[in-house]
Amino acid sequence: MQLKVTGLLSADVLIHLANTYTTSTKALSLVENIANGMISGQLKMSELFDGLTRQERQCLEHAVRRFHKIGMMAQTKGVKVLVDAEYTYLNPAINLLTMALMAIFNTDSPVIWNTYQCYLKKALETITTEVEMSQKLGVCFGAKIVRGAYMVQEHQRAVSLGYPSPICENYEATNNNYNKVVKYMLDHVQTGQSTCNIIIATHNEESVRLAIRRVNELGIQPHLGTVNFGQLLGMSDQITFPLASAGFTVYKSIPYGPLGEVLPYLARRAMENQTVLAGARKEQQLLWQEIKLRAKNCLTPNLREIPTRTF
Incomplete structure (x- = not known):
């Protein structure tokens, strides 16, 4: 949740x-x-x-x-609580309250998870500090790793108040920052798989490939549920299903509520990750290929074996 x-x-x-x-x-x-x-x-x-x-x-x-x-x-219902990150001027307070919750409820497993926005230049510094704090508290650690959703607002606020922008200079820098944070957390998971869980929340195929490559290098077993992935429901299913088939747990985020509130949320998700729209086009192409292939198979009754496809 x-x-x-x-x-x-x-x-x-x-x-x-x-x-x-x-x-x-x-x-x-x-x-x-x-x-x-x-x-x-x-x-x-x-x-x-x-x-x-x-x-x-x-x-x-x-x-x-x-x-x-x-x-x-x-804790009673066995539900993981993923605390959302918001604006930079609110996040320290959110981190404080979330770490306090971790101190109470993460004694045996990560029940409370914090969210880390990698379009922020200090994302790696922030998550490193909080990992170290969880170790001092002697509790488990849960992290959802995202790119971030308030880029325009953060930039405008920095300009209006005259302080350096906290966000990365461009999309490529954000990607590099994201991949660094994921690598750091995967290394941390490998050293203590029972005490640290992460969700790699992304629609970016390259980030997913890099993460899986590192998971394999470290020998982390997908079925343990220590490394999970996340995408929005209805988006990037060409990423979701192969991950699930490989044994990973995939969290499909389901936004719900009044239409006027849900649409801005989805717009921020698209803005935070430019590959979402490209992924939607690719997904349409894959679906169209699948429809044509199935139609061809229906028209070919003597076909003995349907070829295997990999999305």
């Missing part, structure tokens, strides 16, 4: 948490204290409350309790 944090806590409070987390010299202590607050249902940290109104403090405590209830239910 994918979880959008801004559905549980206002952006204003998240910005406050993000600023507190990024300026703190005791990030691990903040994570542990948030985790304790989730368990007890009451936060006891003046550092987090500084600058918040009484109403905002109450909202934060309510949200912390909601996160804990979600984690409890997910």
